[in-house]
Amino acid sequence: MRLRAVVLVEGLSDRLALEVVARRRGRDLAAEGIRVEAMGGATNIGHYLDRYVPLAVAVAGLYDSAEERFFRRALERVGRHAADLEECGFFRCDADLEDELIRAVGAEQVERIVEAEGRIASFRKLQRQPAQRGRSLHDQLRRLMGGRSGGKYHYARLMAEAVDLDRIPRPLTALLDRL
Template sequence: MDESGRRFGAAAVAWAAGGAGADAAAAKARELADGVRTVVLVEGDSDRTALEALAGRSGRDLGAEGVAVVPLGGATNIGRFLDVCGPPGLGLPLAGLCDIGEERHFRRHLERVGLGTGLGRAGLEELGFHVCVADLEDELIRALGADGVRQVIEAQGETRPFRTFQGQPAQRERPVEHQLRRFMGTHSGRKALYARALVEHLPPERVPRPLERLLTHV
């Protein structure tokens, strides 16, 4: 994988964070921006992992194509990254992915930087921003089905930890789909691990619409 997109993303993250290193990060991001065709803004590392894994299944290398997938570290940071990468900053073409609960943050800041007015879901999609219902894990679980996800968990050697999790008082009466979704967020790095593993097990015809449409856009 071409690492220029990752280097650009790291510089953009440091620039957006502000602080003592922001000026140097801004200079680095500007230097690397010439190799960036599109910036895809996503909420976290699991979203980036899923997109890159799904693209790889089609023989695409997003980094080599000049597509930089940049995790925001939380949807509420979208404004800072639009200021860095969008019209107020580098003026690069943008796309993105968010959870339905965070859609309002994306819509408000896209409008603030002049990328639309009165944006609805269709308007967001025209810009290249797509919404997961309810989030990436939910999309992948529904696409693969509970039994399919349990097979992936077994392949990862985590059937016993998952059963222990299911036995917790707060989880016992919840639907298995909810248990699966919550389980993926219990340890640091587990969301990204399962984002890749679930994508690798998805039949091509069952790729979630937000992921499919986003990759088609970029």
């Protein structure tokens, strides 16, 4: 299959969540000629744009709100100027994709996922830490996922499988609709 489009995402958890949601929506991105690239961080966007823009394929992606400046600067450098990055095919997650998925699935349901994974005792220990006591369940769950190596990757798949199809976070829906 000829490469038709490339989707650039910051990390492996983003790639996995996107692929799971696409599959659940009846899409096989690889069969459609769409490659999803985990860039290993937002600061690598320029390198990936340099690689794919000259190939004359559609380039789109997801980014975390805090990383918008890297995406804007790199897109402008390759001649893609827009007041809104969505015009260039790049969709912003409020904090990150895990934040979007927790909100879409619901913090209480994500807590049940943590329990089903046999990690509730570890989560309860985290919740008792002084820095976590006053935080919301949503923020505590984000801390759980981001605090361990592989945590984001592990929970991204589970949340992408659990989210109701009519509650898929807007950045994922908009990106898939664009492709």
